[in-house]
Amino acid sequence: MKTTAPIIAVIGGSECSQADYAAAEAVGRLIAERGGIVICGGLFGVMEAACKGACEAGGLTIGILPGNHVEDANPYVKIPVATGMGIGRNIVIIRSAAAVIAVDGRYGTLSEIAYALHLNKPVFGLNSWNEVPGVVAVETPEEAVERVFAALNQ
DSSP states (O other): OOOOOOEEEEOOOOOOOHHHHHHHHHHHHHHHHHHOEEEEOOOSSSHHHHHHHHHTTTTEEEEEEESOOOSSSSTSEEEEEEOOGGGGHHHHHHOOEEEEEEEEEHHHHHHHHHHHTTOOEEEEEESSSSTTTTEEOOSSHHHHHHHHHHTTOO
């Protein structure tokens, strides 16, 4: 079955500030409200927040997990995928997504950004690696989601 709903990666750290958690939650909710699917690393922090927001808005969430057990997913992942790939799962997330929103994050997030840019996928940074050439800095969750959907409709 082919889906017409865009799959949007929300990437960021497994630990984050309350402000970044709230921003990621809003991003997930806004993606779901526009009919998009959230894909992420399936764990905690930014990933959990995005999934929580999407679930509360009735959206679909996919978690691409680093380990071998689907039970490791955060409670808001509707489709957990256990890869056993560790950080190698980052390429699976990015290959599956049409566009990327980065919220905060460290080097794992940076690797996902690099994959996305290499694959010519649009990347929007919300308090993230905005100094990286190719990352479009955004100020709010609303702007991030609006810019993603605008980029996908070009």
